[in-house]
Amino acid sequence: MTSHPLRAALAVMLALCAWPALARAHGLAGKRFFPSTLTIDDPFVADELSLPTFLHIKQPGDSEAPAGQFTNISGEFSKRIFPDFGITLGGEWNLLDPAPNNQTESGFGNLEVTLKYQFFTNTAHETILSAAFGWEAGGTGRQKAGAESFDIFRPAILFGKGMGDLPEALAWLKPFAVTGIVEGVLPSRSGNKKLTTNDDGDLEVEIEKNPNVFHWGFAVMYSLPYLQSFVRDVGLPVIIKSLIPLVEIDINNPLDRGFAGKTTGTVNPGIIWAGKYFQIGLEAVVPINERTGKNVGIRGQLHFFLDDLFPNTLGRPLFGGR
Amino acid sequence: MTGLRAMVALATLLLLGSTASGHAFLDRAEPRVGSTVRTAPAQVRVWFTERLEPAFSTLEVVNERGERVDTGPAQVDEASPATLQVSLKPIEPGTYRVKWRVLSVDTHVTEGDFTFRVAGGP
Numbered sequence: 001m002t003s004h005p006l007r008a009a010l011a012v013m014l015a016l017c018a019w020p021a022l023a024r025a026h027g028l029a030g031k032r033f034f035p036s037t038l039t040i041d042d043p044f045v046a047d048e049l050s051l052p053t054f055l056h057i058k059q060p061g062d063s064e065a066p067a068g069q070f071t072n073i074s075g076e077f078s079k080r081i082f083p084d085f086g087i088t089l090g091g092e093w094n095l096l097d098p099a100p101n102n103q104t105e106s107g108f109g110n111l112e113v114t115l116k117y118q119f120f121t122n123t124a125h126e127t128i129l130s131a132a133f134g135w136e137a138g139g140t141g142r143q144k145a146g147a148e149s150f151d152i153f154r155p156a157i158l159f160g161k162g163m164g165d166l167p168e169a170l171a172w173l174k175p176f177a178v179t180g181i182v183e184g185v186l187p188s189r190s191g192n193k194k195l196t197t198n199d200d201g202d203l204e205v206e207i208e209k210n211p212n213v214f215h216w217g218f219a220v221m222y223s224l225p226y227l228q229s230f231v232r233d234v235g236l237p238v239i240i241k242s243l244i245p246l247v248e249i250d251i252n253n254p255l256d257r258g259f260a261g262k263t264t265g266t267v268n269p270g271i272i273w274a275g276k277y278f279q280i281g282l283e284a285v286v287p288i289n290e291r292t293g294k295n296v297g298i299r300g301q302l303h304f305f306l307d308d309l310f311p312n313t314l315g316r317p318l319f320g321g322r
Numbered sequence: 323m324t325g326l327r328a329m330v331a332l333a334t335l336l337l338l339g340s341t342a343s344g345h346a347f348l349d350r351a352e353p354r355v356g357s358t359v360r361t362a363p364a365q366v367r368v369w370f371t372e373r374l375e376p377a378f379s380t381l382e383v384v385n386e387r388g389e390r391v392d393t394g395p396a397q398v399d400e401a402s403p404a405t406l407q408v409s410l411k412p413i414e415p416g417t418y419r420v421k422w423r424v425l426s427v428d429t430h431v432t433e434g435d436f437t438f439r440v441a442g443g444p
Contacts, residue, residue, distance in 0.1 A: 026345060031434040033347075123433075168437075171356075229348040230436050232356030276344035276371065308344040311428040 026307050030123030031230055032162035032177060033223070035272045038281045038301045039248040040181050040217040043128045043158035045086040045118045047306035047315045051075040057285050057297025064208075065100035074109075080317035084121075088114040094145045107142025114154070126162025126177070131155075138188065149192065150210065156183035164230065175226040180218030187212070190257060211259040213252050221246035225274065244272040248283065264292040268299065278304045346372040346404070346426035353438040362440045365409045366392070366420055373403040378425035381408045386417055415442035 027034035027044045036042050036050065053074045061067035074092035081087060090112035099105035113135050120129035134154035141147025162177040187210035194206045221244050227234065228241045251265035270283025285297035307315035349369045353359050366383055381396035392408045399405040406424065418440070423433040 026430075028345070028432070225347070229355060230434055233350065233354040305344070307430070308428070311430070 026305055027160075029121055029126045029128050029160065029162065031164055031226070032126035032160075033225065033274070034128070034160050034162075034177065034179060035221070035244050035246075035274050035279055035281075036301075036303045037179060037219045037221075037246065037248055038270065038272075038283050038299050039250045039266070039268045039285075040179070040219055041114075041132065041156070041158060043118070043130050043160035043179050043181075045080055045084055045116050045130065046078060047080050047086075047310075047317075048078045049076070049304040049306055050301055051077075051304070053299070053301040055285065055297065055299045058293060058295040060290065060293050066098055066102060068099070069095075069097045071095040071097075072109075079314075082320045083317050084118040086116050086317075088112075088116065090114070092141075094147075096146060099144055099146075101144065103144075105142075105144040105146075107145030108140075108147070109145065110139070110141040110147045110152075111137045113137070116158075124165065126160075126164050128158075128160040130158045132158060148187070148210075150187055150189035153186045153188065154183055154215075155186075156181055162226075164226070171231050172227075174231050175223045176220065177223060177226075178218055178220050181216060183215040185213035185215050185252070209257040209259070211254040211257040213254050215250075215252050217248065217250040217265075219246050219248040221272075239273075242273050242275060244274060246270060246272060251288070262291060264289070266292060266297075270299070276305075277309050278302065344372055344426070344428075345430045345432050346370040346374060346424050347432060348422070348434060348436075349404075351420065351436065355436040356438065358439040358441050360441050362413045362415075363410060365407055367399075367405060367407040368420070368422060369402075370404045370406065370424060370426075372426040372428070374398050374406060375425040375427055375429075378431075379406055380421075380423050381406045382421045383408065383410060384419050384421070385413070391418065413440060415440045 026046055027036065027042060034042065034044060036048060038053065055072040057070055059068060059070045072092055072094050074090065076088055076090040078086055078088040092109040094109055095106040097104045114132055116130055116132040118128060118130040134156065136152040138148050138150040143149055158181045160177065160179040164174045166174050189210060191207045191209045194208055196204050196206055198204050223244050224236060224241050228236060248268040250268065251263060253263050254260060265288045267286045267288060268283040270281060272279055272281040281301045283299045285299050287293035309315060347370065349371050351366065351368045353363055353366065366381065368381060376398040379396065379398060382390060382394065383392040385391050391411050391413050393411060394408055396406050396408040399407060406422065417437055419435055419437050421435040425431050
């Protein structure tokens, strides 16, 4: 009995720390857990680490570059500064076989920094909206390995919507969710001058144009964890009930500088296994047209939930509580 | 090598300085989520994936009119600290909704609900 005041004080402190955490961590909005998707950016702000993300695909050739194998290994570290505002640092390593110079080239890509603000969360309707601004720092990577020499800015709006608010008559559809992005990809330089030597040995100046691009994409997923926990326990085995099959659509629409209408994109069917501390994802990368490619690639990702791995250190916002 | 040692030291510090613990998600329930039972249950038990903080974990059961049919408050099972249970009043055939909101011991909050049906009604 003598410990009651202390316990009560601890309980109040715990409550003040704990309740604001709802829907602000780990991709949660009410009952909905949004996994981290492999291809398009996530709409939520969280403490997480994607390392590595692996991509391998055969790219088509054009007038400036031969067809070849493209391998990309990347990582992203996301940290909440405030509960709804975070920063993401991204890096990548590329292998081009062959590169435009007909040699095999490898090296780091440009560093990327993204700020994201999750400005709307509705738990009852499992809805998230956020705004982001990304900056690819030109010249920080190796140009022969595909890194651009100029900066690229990426203002974006992202969304997530779970279907848990559907009527009971449509209960089997409640595990569906969709996340998506609309984004501008804005190069800081409209074109690059490139010196080449023609067949007569004379120097020529070519201008490689860098178009502004409208980038958009979405992911449609069916959450077996949601089905088991909130709709119907259908007796799935442990390994199966943690799976989230999904399809991601990723489209780039160049807008100007001679590239207008030359759309590229991929359809990415795959599956995510979401565990307690990490998730593993695997997707096929299917080009939507010959301009994007003719061969199916593969993308995989290992993704860590830092808020669960390190709840008292890396896994909490720098300011503003949990 | 100095950089590598510093990274290893930082990783060790972080690992030792915090105890990993996940969000408490529903693992299973009795009656089962979305199930139909022939006999009215005397209690509802929900198993979570993490240990719970009893003072901030709630479990309610309501009928189709939204009226509470549990005798509350919910209790965390001392022998199984990831299990939350609540006794029910005698209930008739119909559909019941179980609503939970729990705090895991690492202070992450999760919430959810599900239904079960007692057969025999109209």
